[in-house]
Amino acid sequence: MARLIDIKLPKAIASALRLSQKDAQRQQLRVLKKLLKKARFTAFGQHYDFDKILLNVHPAKAFQQTVPVHDYNKIYEDWWKKTLDGVPDVTWPGKIKYYALSSGTSEAASKYIPVTKEMLRSNRVNYIRQLISLLSYEHLPRNAVTKGFLMLGGATDLQKGAAGWYAGDLSGILARNRPFWFQTFYKPGGRIARIKDWNEKLNEIVEHARDWDIGYIVGVPAWCQMCMEMVIEHYGVKNIHEVWPNLGFFVHGGVAFEPYKKGFEKLLGKPIVYIENYLASEGFIGFKNREDAQGIHLILNNNIFLEFVPFDDKNFDGEGKMIANPEALMVHEVEEGKEYALLLSNNAGAWRYLLGDTVRFVNKKRSEVVITGRTKHFLSLVGEHLSVENMNKAVELVSNEFNVSIPEFTVMGFPHQNLFAHKWYIACNDEVDPNALIKRIDERLCELNDDYAVERTSALKEIFVQILPEETFIKFMESKGKLGSQHKFPRVLKGKMLKDWEAFLNHG
Incomplete structure (x- = not known):
């Protein structure tokens, strides 16, 4: 880890890493004001008079009363669609260079989620924070700390739009924009990362697996498990540690790991540390920052403003569709044990945007949550409320x-x-x-x-x-x-x- 910490970081990133973790409400108000100031001259900011909101004694309440909530279809049709034609300053200053393609798990057509350079910088800050937080772990596999990162993600060879933008999986965009100091650690490397065909990419990874000293595997559990199974079978070994003896960490997010854990651990030769993060196409929302944490720590001081809509019959219909004017709470107003849907405003031009995830606070003081599901992924035919x-x-x-x-x-x-x-x-x-x-x-x-x-x-x-x-x-x-x-x-x-x-x- 010393090799990572000793690197001289850009001033903006180094400054963000030193931000105080105290007072969740104050952090979020500071973030909201920063976002409003940055976007006040955009078409969205002019339409909803961000300057007037900033002058209000209670800017958060004024923001909630002035700006409507958006699901993807609403914000895309009203605003984001224009950015695909190259129109600048729509919901965020400048032109959008990247779009994360996200179809979620229930939609057929791809969603184009704007990704800005500011958002990519925020994501890098949070990755570094997460790595630094590992130093507090009592059971730290030290041999793994400075080894390679095998990141199983989308192709970095992105599709190019007519207006000059690029689109693809967020993981591919992140890999394409990885910082220079990370090159030493990054696997499978640029050539393999550009491969679009998933089976071809896996086969290439398997062929080169013995050449790499992997300490971390990063990705969605199902696909990481498949990759390890292929490596084990190809080399005729009993477990993955016979190929990667220093493997000590699995970084995952997006889905609950519990259903996969049994099958995952059958592939290991020794215990590893599981690190959960909450990375969506719309931003890096949180990560598990301490070993004994029950949930994920929400990042409240790095360019994402969060609101929490009680996930109940008052705010959502039987199909999980949110009403037009739901009750929306700030982080200091929530209660432990209750389920909330997330609204997000970020530095890529999402404003009061329904992310689709539901969370429950397990430790309000530490702003720690568990992801409980999706607003449209639950069963309640007869009131069983099965999450x-x-x-x-x-x-x-x-x-x-x-x-x-x-x-x-x-x-x-x-x-x-x-x-x-x-x-x-x-x-x-x-x-x-x-x-x-x-x-x-x-x-x-x-x-x-x-x-x-x-x-x-x-x-x-x-x-x-x-x-x-x-x-x-x-x-x-x-x-x-x-x-x-x-x-x-x-x-x-x-x-x-x-x-x-x-x-x-x-x-x-």
């Missing part, structure tokens, strides 16, 4: 109990015999009794969720299961053009994605 967090935890408990690996699963709800039912599709390559497995998952869900337990005695009549090879889930993602990188399989299937999944199973 992705509930599902992940039940699968983790049962996979440990049965000693099987369940790397993927998804759930759907449907009418059944005048009442309702759930159906689980579970990826498991181990031998397991489907009836025993789903019975235990059902029992665990009843223990974890009182509403679910009540509905299982009334309107939620049956729980069905279909066990599938892991390859089925991978092939479906491939058929949707979402193989690899940051793409995640949806935990709840609804609408078009459900129809496509059923058609794939019937004809795929």
